[in-house]
Amino acid sequence: MTWGIWGKKLQKAEIVNLIQFCLDQNMSTFDHADIYGGYTTEADFGNAFAESGIKRERIQLISKCGIQETSDNRNNTVKHYNYSKDYIIWSAETSLKHLKTDYLDLLLLHRPSPLMQANDIAEAVSELKTRGLIKDFGVSNFTSSQMEMLSKSVDIAVNQIEFSLTQHSAMHDGTLDYMMTNSIKPMAWSPLGSVFKEDTEQSRRIHKQLGELLDKYNATEDQLLLAWILKHPSHIHPVIGTTTKQRISDAMKALEIELELEDWFKILIASQGHQVP
Numbered sequence: 001m002t003w004g005i006w007g008k009k010l011q012k013a014e015i016v017n018l019i020q021f022c023l024d025q026n027m028s029t030f031d032h033a034d035i036y037g038g039y040t041t042e043a044d045f046g047n048a049f050a051e052s053g054i055k056r057e058r059i060q061l062i063s064k065c066g067i068q069e070t071s072d073n074r075n076n077t078v079k080h081y082n083y084s085k086d087y088i089i090w091s092a093e094t095s096l097k098h099l100k101t102d103y104l105d106l107l108l109l110h111r112p113s114p115l116m117q118a119n120d121i122a123e124a125v126s127e128l129k130t131r132g133l134i135k136d137f138g139v140s141n142f143t144s145s146q147m148e149m150l151s152k153s154v155d156i157a158v159n160q161i162e163f164s165l166t167q168h169s170a171m172h173d174g175t176l177d178y179m180m181t182n183s184i185k186p187m188a189w190s191p192l193g194s195v196f197k198e199d200t201e202q203s204r205r206i207h208k209q210l211g212e213l214l215d216k217y218n219a220t221e222d223q224l225l226l227a228w229i230l231k232h233p234s235h236i237h238p239v240i241g242t243t244t245k246q247r248i249s250d251a252m253k254a255l256e257i258e259l260e261l262e263d264w265f266k267i268l269i270a271s272q273g274h275q276v277p
Contacts, residue, residue: 004041015048033064046100064110065091081113088124118153144178164193191238209270226254
């Protein structure tokens with residue numbers, strides 16, 4: 001989301017360089033959505049990837065569809081969601097065209113719509129899979145009941161949700177429990193939460209607690225935040241948003257950190273501001 005005009009406005013050569021850098025760090029999955037950059041970022045990435053010389057099988061491409069923004073690139077009068085069969089298929093085909101690829105490794109419904117019909121979605125997914133245009137299907141920002149409703153008609157492989165130390169409601173409202181029970185992989189957007197964005201009593205408590213653990217784990221604060229997520233038994237996959245190479249490298253090193261049980265709870269308590277019940 002941050003590679004294009006909504007963020008760093010990377011030029012083609014910079015995108016090629018950053019893709020290659022990610023691969024050099026053993027990071028090979030790129031998380032897109034059709035709306036990023038007002039429906040422009042996928043094409044920016046695709047044009048760069050097409051000239052990179054990198055083989056398609058070396059990377060995994062994710063995209064999301066369904067949000068209809070008011071944009072110069074869409075004839076919409078109001079922001080809304082569209083999950084008709086024809087629209088899902090058209091959106092996937094358009095993302096493939098922009099990304100300069102023959103298939104998506106994963107297609108997600110970006111946000112739940114109160115008007116979505118499971119059978120229409122299932123028919124679209126079935127056709128896309130039969131045609132070889134997508135390998136897997138999932139959702140994003142769906143609750144347990146919404147996943148339950150949809151899974152009666154179509155298999156859900158992934159749910160990408162907001163999850164971090166400062167937004168961990170999915171750990172308590174049954175969302176992650178449902179995914180573990182039904183073998184749905186969680187992905188976490190905004191995995192660092194608001195820790196570095198806000199100066200609040202909560203963020204100060206968190207910084208203090210993380211600071212006490214830096215030497216013990218020979219880690220940075222952002223690595224500890226990611227390690228905290230990675231310890232959850234649902235095997236959450238954090239989606240990092242940075243374009244800074246050092247932070248990308250640091251994020252990969254978080255995989256090597258195994259937080260001790262009591263340290264994990266100390267970090268949670270710092271966020272909550274109180275002991276666990």
